[in-house]
Amino acid sequence: MAGTGHADSGTFFESVFAVVQLVPFGRVTSYGAIAAFLGTKGSARMVGWAMNASHTSVTRIPAHRVVNRNGLLTGRHHFGSPAIMQQLLENEGVEVKDNQVVRFAELFWDPARELI
């Protein structure tokens, strides 16, 4: 309580973290999909903002599996190095080219469709 620094103080963040952690290995999802799954459709920005706090969470969040609707690695700059996100994705077998996930439609993991 008294969120003085504990990022887990918020429910929304925990929900986002939980969904991201549920993303299978070698799969990717989008901010809007998570937002829609949480019921806050249109608030995809909050998901991205939650990801920003993901590194504050004690739990390791595979934020590299979260990309924008176009499959573009928009948040690559927030990993400390712009190449880390792509490196992590390629490490999982996800091919990335031009900061974009190849076969994004096939690797796309929708929580509202597969998680249920």
Place this chain on the structure above:
DNA sequence: GGTGTGACCAGCT
């Protein structure tokens, strides 16, 4: 307590 911002999305010009 109000204002600003943010790793987006979709629509309008």
Place this chain on the structure above:
DNA sequence: AAGCTGGCCACAC
């Protein structure tokens, strides 16, 4: 066709 603005909600100062 392409660029930009608005809108959405939650967190920090």
